[in-house]
Amino acid sequence: MKVVFEFREGIETEHCWTNEEETCKRCIAHGRSCCNNGVLVSLYEGSREENASPPTSTRNSTSSTIETSGKMSITRVDGTMIPSMKHPPQFSPKGLRVLLVDDNPFFVDVMGRMLRECEYNVTMCTRVSQAIYLLKKNRGTFDIVMSEVFLPEEGGFQLLEIAGLGFGLPVILMSAMAETSVVMRGVTHGACDFLIKPIRMEELRNIWQHVIRRRQDCKISFNLLDDSGGDESSDGGGTVDSKKRKDKAQAQESDGRKMIEDISGLKKARVHWTVQLHQQFVKAVNQLQIDKAVPKKILDIMKVQGLTRENVASHLQKYRLYLRRLSGINSEPRPVASFQAAGNGIAGGSMQIRQGGRKQIQENEEHQSLLSPSALNNGGAGAAISSRRSGSPGIDKATLISLHQYRAYQQKQAAGDEAQTISKGGLDIEPAGGLSRKTRKRKRSAAAVKTEHVDTTRISTKTQYSFPSFADSTGKSRVTAREGKEQEKISLWNDTEDLFLEKFAHEYDLPNLSAAAAAQDFMSTASAPDISDYFIDDLLAQSHK
């Protein structure tokens, strides 16, 4: 069965649980990559009919743009796939207009490059005031906003509010500090995602989906079929809960019953927890305090028509599991570089990342060199913040790693291109519609196995969570495999992080390299006038109306 996910022009994808090349409908709807970090298979524009023929490899580099009118128009991205590349950039819609905000120019620099690598249209700035100015001046010029959480004066959250509520744009928050409370605050205040620095290319490839999802959600809103009325209960006691499933099974057999089913409510409508709905839910939970939040009370607060207590209970169950896991990972001791002991006097071994954030940062750090061990070891947020204070921006660990990953990506891509030009005939490009699903699936898994151990850029220290999706840990026996995978990932990172950091020191002359590039990139976009704080308040007030 071919599943179709439609958004205006129509985006079509095959289904889920594949290895790397596909993203399922559900994953798209939730604006994140697929179960296994998949990428969209095919993406094209135009009406249904025009899409009848799948993309062919002949049309290359169709530049897709997003019109200034605000209407999203994603031109078909070239569907061809170069097998030698693991993360083919072709599948990202080009020209997505991203507003990138982070007060660390080094990070902006690296991140900007990464985003442009995805062929997005990036505008960068280092101050919230600039960002707001840009948003206001060029209304409808941006599709999505990415911002660091910890900007001066709660700027990240202000920006979230203004861009999200005021301008209706999806906002992605970023930070190296991913304390649960921070993530929660971001998400409950409307962030559509929270990316934990260091950020990998793969995490950027799919951010456009947030734009799509936002519009999708606007379209469907929340419509439950209203079959929870008196019919069932007034049936004279004949209808019992346990019968429902049987009835459904029988419905396919008897025509008469089928008719009834059709009329009364086509398949027992399921609640779709949209972003909005979920946010209402979270809001209610927060209001009650998490430990006092019970389905009934939540339901009362939410005031959503048609929503049942069972619906809420089910969601709450998932939500709790999600939170448990989130806090579990965040409190996990994190490995740090092996040379830390030399810098800060803490005796060898490993230490835990400090979770406290700004206030715990020591003042004397500003005297140390940018690449000093302590600057690296202090945790991304800490380093960034201390440099902010001293006036001269430094490179935090997260930025370093981002840069490294970006470099690695570039190298790999270069290698891939080379290989491609060398052996053109040997390329394994499948005819678009040629092979059967079965065959293609088999091929995919074979490829995945082959490359699995090579790709260092994919190593991630944390799992990315995006709402409203929770991993399904219900059903104990079914989840074992997944947890194993998670563990595998973490230990893989543990083994490699030291190597990464040592590589940084040796291979890259970071301060010089980035400073020059940052300065250059900066001049082009940083010209917006500085805007005083009251202007922000003004805008805030405006957006509240």
Place this chain on the structure above:
DNA sequence: CAAACAATAT
């Protein structure tokens, strides 16, 4: 076959 998710059972 896996994974996500919501309904349903206990």
Place this chain on the structure above:
DNA sequence: AATATTGTTT
């Protein structure tokens, strides 16, 4: 209400 299990979908 909390948790476990099942059904359905992708």
